[in-house]
Amino acid sequence: MAMQYEVHVATGLLAGVRQVASPHQDERPAGMAVDLIVLHGISLPPGEFGGPWIDRLFTGSLPVDAHPYFAQIAGGRVSAHVLIRRDGTPVQYVPFGARAWHAGVSQYEGRSACNDFSIGIELEGTDDVPYEPAQYETAAGVIRALLGAYTTLCASRIVGHSDIAPGRKTDPGDSFDWARMRALLA
Numbered sequence: 001m002a003m004q005y006e007v008h009v010a011t012g013l014l015a016g017v018r019q020v021a022s023p024h025q026d027e028r029p030a031g032m033a034v035d036l037i038v039l040h041g042i043s044l045p046p047g048e049f050g051g052p053w054i055d056r057l058f059t060g061s062l063p064v065d066a067h068p069y070f071a072q073i074a075g076g077r078v079s080a081h082v083l084i085r086r087d088g089t090p091v092q093y094v095p096f097g098a099r100a101w102h103a104g105v106s107q108y109e110g111r112s113a114c115n116d117f118s119i120g121i122e123l124e125g126t127d128d129v130p131y132e133p134a135q136y137e138t139a140a141g142v143i144r145a146l147l148g149a150y151t152t153l154c155a156s157r158i159v160g161h162s163d164i165a166p167g168r169k170t171d172p173g174d175s176f177d178w179a180r181m182r183a184l185l186a
């Protein structure tokens with residue numbers, strides 16, 4: 001049973017969901033329809049779950065001395081619209097109407113710069129550890145709410161980061177069960 005979520009279209013925010021405002025956002029190009037959902041996997045440090053580090057990365061406040069890996073990525077100005085933690089709890093960083101900085105150099109059906117026209121959802125995880133059932137349930141609930149709120153989105157236009165940045169990105173990885181996701185959305 002997927003969780004129920006609601007998007008307030010006027011604000012682009014998920015009702016009742018923890019909000020952490022990211023400075024890593026800007027306006028989408030004028031008149032740009034949002035018609036793609038991109039699923040990602042992220043963990044900080046890599047392979048470790050929990051902790052405040054994803055919030056800190058997306059808010060530009062990752063302490064470089066807290067872990068050797070952080071020095072490599074500090075200063076990277078990235079974000080996503082939503083993160084789904086291991087226990088299924090969602091966090092929103094960027095309103096859906098704004099452009100989050102999740103895709104980087106990317107291409108979908110011949111169109112580049114996927115951030116312009118996509119919504120980015122991060123799942124806390126790695127390429128080789130199975131994602132949690134609660135994460136699928138939350139993802140399905142959030143996606144269902146998005147499909148209801150934005151008619152330009154479509155259940156058939158949900159891709160992984162690896163699909164739009166092949167050779168550069170591997171997330172959400174083989175650990176992500178697309179069939180399970182599609183079944184929850186059907």
Ligand SMILES: [Zn+2]
Pocket residue numbers: 039040041102161169171
């Ligand atoms: Zn990614």
